[in-house]
Amino acid sequence: MAELVARNLTRRFASGGGISDVSLSVATGEFMVLLGPSGCGKSTLLRLIAGLEQPDSGTIEFASGADADPERRAIAMVFQNFALYPHMTAFENIAFPLRLRRTRRDQIEARVAQAAETAGLKIELRRYPAQLSGGERQRVALARALVREPAVILMDEPLSSLDARLRGALRLELKEFQRRVQRTIVYVTHDQAEAFGLADRIAVMCDGRIEQVGSPEEIYQRPATAFVAGFVGSPPMNLFRARRTNQGESWMAEGISMPVPASSSAGDEITVGFRPIDIAVSGAPSLIAIPVEVEDSEFTGSGFLVRCRAGSIVVHALFEEKPERGERRTIFVDPADLHFFDSTSGHRIE
Amino acid sequence: MTRTDGSSELERGSLALARLGVCALVLAGAAIPLYLLAKQALTPELESFAWPPNWLSHDLTFEHFASVFAVSELRSAVIRSFAVAIVSAAVATAMGAMLAYAMARGRASRSVGFAAVSGARLLPMIAVAIPLAVWLVTLGLYDSPSGAGLALVHAALALPTAALTAYSAFAAIPFELEEAAWLDGASPMRIFFSIDLPQARGALAAAFILCFILSWDEFGFALLIQVSNRTLPPLLYYYTVFGNVGPASALALLMMIPAIVVVIALRPVLSGSLLSGGLR
Numbered sequence: 001m002a003e004l005v006a007r008n009l010t011r012r013f014a015s016g017g018g019i020s021d022v023s024l025s026v027a028t029g030e031f032m033v034l035l036g037p038s039g040c041g042k043s044t045l046l047r048l049i050a051g052l053e054q055p056d057s058g059t060i061e062f063a064s065g066a067d068a069d070p071e072r073r074a075i076a077m078v079f080q081n082f083a084l085y086p087h088m089t090a091f092e093n094i095a096f097p098l099r100l101r102r103t104r105r106d107q108i109e110a111r112v113a114q115a116a117e118t119a120g121l122k123i124e125l126r127r128y129p130a131q132l133s134g135g136e137r138q139r140v141a142l143a144r145a146l147v148r149e150p151a152v153i154l155m156d157e158p159l160s161s162l163d164a165r166l167r168g169a170l171r172l173e174l175k176e177f178q179r180r181v182q183r184t185i186v187y188v189t190h191d192q193a194e195a196f197g198l199a200d201r202i203a204v205m206c207d208g209r210i211e212q213v214g215s216p217e218e219i220y221q222r223p224a225t226a227f228v229a230g231f232v233g234s235p236p237m238n239l240f241r242a243r244r245t246n247q248g249e250s251w252m253a254e255g256i257s258m259p260v261p262a263s264s265s266a267g268d269e270i271t272v273g274f275r276p277i278d279i280a281v282s283g284a285p286s287l288i289a290i291p292v293e294v295e296d297s298e299f300t301g302s303g304f305l306v307r308c309r310a311g312s313i314v315v316h317a318l319f320e321e322k323p324e325r326g327e328r329r330t331i332f333v334d335p336a337d338l339h340f341f342d343s344t345s346g347h348r349i350e
Numbered sequence: 351m352t353r354t355d356g357s358s359e360l361e362r363g364s365l366a367l368a369r370l371g372v373c374a375l376v377l378a379g380a381a382i383p384l385y386l387l388a389k390q391a392l393t394p395e396l397e398s399f400a401w402p403p404n405w406l407s408h409d410l411t412f413e414h415f416a417s418v419f420a421v422s423e424l425r426s427a428v429i430r431s432f433a434v435a436i437v438s439a440a441v442a443t444a445m446g447a448m449l450a451y452a453m454a455r456g457r458a459s460r461s462v463g464f465a466a467v468s469g470a471r472l473l474p475m476i477a478v479a480i481p482l483a484v485w486l487v488t489l490g491l492y493d494s495p496s497g498a499g500l501a502l503v504h505a506a507l508a509l510p511t512a513a514l515t516a517y518s519a520f521a522a523i524p525f526e527l528e529e530a531a532w533l534d535g536a537s538p539m540r541i542f543f544s545i546d547l548p549q550a551r552g553a554l555a556a557a558f559i560l561c562f563i564l565s566w567d568e569f570g571f572a573l574l575i576q577v578s579n580r581t582l583p584p585l586l587y588y589y590t591v592f593g594n595v596g597p598a599s600a601l602a603l604l605m606m607i608p609a610i611v612v613v614i615a616l617r618p619v620l621s622g623s624l625l626s627g628g629l630r
Contacts, residue, residue, distance in 0.1 A: 052529055076533065083530035087548040096544075097534040144534070 003028040003184040009058035011044055019044050019208040031178050034188045035195040036205035042188045050077050050154050064151045076145035077154040081161055082137045084129040090140045091125035097148040111147055119143035134162045155187045171197055192232055204228045224348050226341035229273045235305055239273040240313045254311030256290050259335050271341040274333050279317040283332035294327045390599035398595055414596035431581040434497040438504035439561035443554055446512025454520035467510040495579045503571050508561035519553030555619040563609050
């Protein structure tokens with residue numbers, strides 16, 4: 001069952017940016033991550049769902065009853081900087097949504113204590129935000145979002161203002177949190193590790209549009225567009241253009257010949273991609289051989305990320321041993337690991 | 351210890367000395383007139399005109415204070431001055447806070463607000479003095495025993511000061527906090543009173559103090575508007591005009607007390623160490 005359905009949402013800004021004709025459905029209890037580079041419109045979409053922005057056109061429906069008034073929607077939000085009220089103690093911060101609803105005092109205390117426990121808050125609640133660490137502020141923000149028992153919790157890059165080590169720890173905690181509270185979460189991030197670690201489904205956004213919605217595995221294994229292919233995965237997929245040969249049976253790029261995808265209706269040009277991790281350094285006859293020259297390499301811990309060049313094409317590959325600069329090598333790719341995209345529309349070709 | 355350490359320490363030492371010197375100079379600039387005032391207030395009438403003037407008086411006397419307290423007008427003037435200052439400061443701060451909030455949150459209201467505030471400050475006060483007096487006569491507030499007319503004028507005078515003082519405080523509050531409160535279910539009114547106002551209270555206290563002192567000291571309009579029902583500054587003026595240096599000094603000294611009391615009373619609010627750290 002869908003907790004919230006956005007239909008054909010458009011919101012443009014005079015200064016540029018925003019989203020165009022975006023539709024998205026989020027299931028009840030689902031952890032949905034909006035992933036994309038900065039300026040792709042993911043925060044705009046989140047703010048539209050929150051009701052902080054009004055769409056130019058399009059609708060958002062909630063299973064809990066559509067209501068234009070954000071204060072009556074069963075939605076809570078955790079802001080990038082947590083937006084804790086600095087003049088209130090942790091307790092007062094968490095209790096604020098309940099006070100506004102004129103909840104009875106004994107009930108407020110019970111519910112704040114419960115929300116604080118669920119959010120993993122083990123501190124003295126009489127302290128002010130200024131006296132708390134980054135991680136503790138984060139948990140106060142979570143508890144405040146949770147205390148009114150919302151159907152949907154929105155999170156706008158809630159980990160991005162924390163330092164790297166804390167970020168990793170809190171990511172695990174967030175996942176645990178989601179398991180405990182069983183609520184629908186829409187989460188915005190530009191960090192794919194965060195997206196892959198947390199999401200049930202990911203919506204990859206670019207330029208105000210949703211490029212693909214799917215599970216992390218789907219997104220990684222079958223990217224729907226060339227943008228998704230190039231954005232997701234670390235190191236990112238190698239992408240280059242290829243032209244149809246005269247016979248029309250294979251595609252050529254810089255002397256490399258590749259088999260035609262089964263149902264190709266594309267024009268004379270196509271975008272081909274393969275992941276660095278799918279490259280082999282020794283070959284079998286069934287593999288595509290690509291002669292390259294090594295340009296540079298960097299140590300990654302488990303091996304070397306090598307930048308090679310095949311004519312005008314730059315290919316990133318993972319080697320186990322460090323290659324010499326300027327060394328000539330041949331790398332091999334299984335045709336099954338190739339991804340094809342329409343060069344004009346960017347859509348995947350099977 | 352290396353030589354560079356030594357020289358930097360020397361530099362630091364001379365810098366501290368220079369700083370001390372500047373502080374002493376500024377302090378002296380404020381303290382010397384204050385001392386002379388206090389001396390004058392405590393020196394017998396004859397000795398205060400001694401030539402060459404002396405830094406220390408031989409005899410101390412409280413007779414000037416006694417003569418000030420003996421003036422029948424004093425009691426009512428003190429009460430009136432105090433009431434006018436409190437009321438005008440409260441009105442100016444309340445209205446200034448609203449104006450400042452609008453200026454901090456809206457682009458159009460910011461430009462209009464700044465134009466109005468600086469326009470009001472650029473206007474020569476004497477140009478509006480007579481029309482204002484006429485207006486107060488029509489309203490029946492001219493020379494009122496309660497000082498209501500003067501309070502109104504002082505509130506208008508102080509409004510730009512209050513608005514500008516409060517503006518930077520409101521502008522420093524992240525808009526995200528208001529959005530968070532809105533999502534928590536707060537109405538715009540509630541957001542202003544529960545989120546913005548408490549965080550700006552240090553600045554509002556400062557604004558209140560400035561407005562209070564502005565009114566407490568104000569002479570020109572007080573002279574014009576409270577002709578017979580006087581406030582303290584015109585009273586002091588009449589003392590000086592008639593050559594009563596001693597009582598005038600005593601009264602001037604006494605006039606400083608309420609201002610100091612207000613500053614001390616509002617000190618806890620002014621030091622807003624608690625009011626940071628909501629956002630990282």
